Amino acid sequence: AQSVTQLDSQVPVFEEAPVELRCNYSSSVSVYLFWYVQYPNQGLQLLLKYLSGSTLVESINGFEAEFNKSQTSFHLRKPSVHISDTAEYFCAATDSWGKLQFGAGTQVVVTP
Amino acid sequence: DTGVSQNPRHKITKRGQNVTFRCDPISEHNRLYWYRQTLGQGPEFLTYFQNEAQLEKSRLLSDRFSAERPKGSFSTLEIQRTEQGDSAMYLCASSLLGSPGELFFGEGSRLTVL
Numbered sequence: 668a669q670s671v672t673q674l675d676s677q678v679p680v681f682e683e684a685p686v687e688l689r690c691n692y693s694s695s696v697s698v699y700l701f702w703y704v705q706y707p708n709q710g711l712q713l714l715l716k717y718l719s720g721s722t723l724v725e726s727i728n729g730f731e732a733e734f735n736k737s738q739t740s741f742h743l744r745k746p747s748v749h750i751s752d753t754a755e756y757f758c759a760a761t762d763s764w765g766k767l768q769f770g771a772g773t774q775v776v777v778t779p
Numbered sequence: 780d781t782g783v784s785q786n787p788r789h790k791i792t793k794r795g796q797n798v799t800f801r802c803d804p805i806s807e808h809n810r811l812y813w814y815r816q817t818l819g820q821g822p823e824f825l826t827y828f829q830n831e832a833q834l835e836k837s838r839l840l841s842d843r844f845s846a847e848r849p850k851g852s853f854s855t856l857e858i859q860r861t862e863q864g865d866s867a868m869y870l871c872a873s874s875l876l877g878s879p880g881e882l883f884f885g886e887g888s889r890l891t892v893l
């Protein structure tokens with residue numbers, strides 16, 4: 668079964684600064700990787716996904732993540748954050764078409 | 780499409796009581812998942828259904844927990860003889876069979892056991 672490690676529990680960042688959230692997964696023959704976001708008082712939402720193909724995937728609101736098989740990583744980045752990006756971010760993985768394993772989450776706090 | 784709906788949103792109960800949560804998934808989704816989330820942790824997988832069949836249960840799911848999806852639509856999660864350690868947010872999610880990992884979550888049911 669997959670396991671997912673998020674290396675930072677909280678990341679404070681200033682508005683318009685870049686941010687990187689780190690995620691490592693346990694190696695598997697095949698793996699599908701995801702980032703979910705949970706805004707305050709809302710349910711979890713899918714932010715972006717890697718299933719196959721290009722190792723760089725993007726979301727509609729400017730986030731991107733790169734699948735790195737050799738380092739078993741799927742770090743999430745945004746070059747310039749907004750106050751509205753304040754949320755908790757969860758990395759998740761599955762090596763089958765069944766259950767999704769989540770990391771412990773990274774709280775991003777954006778300040779002016 | 781009204782999204783995934785969970786009821787009740789909050790439940791406070793005394794230790795030893797039974798509680799039941801209901802989840803109404805997105806109507807065309809054939810997979811339904813239950814997760815549990817405690818403060819500072821990511822969602823922990825409990826169980827999932829494909830239509831009415833329960834395909835996998837986590838070892839976290841003790842005998843006091845039971846989940847059903849009788850007609851392949853809504854699902855219930857029952858916890859018998861609740862313990863303080865059961866206090867958590869219980870999350871339901873649904874997905875389409877051909878979309879691995881693309882889960883649509885409800886807002887959760889928060890359980891507090893006194």
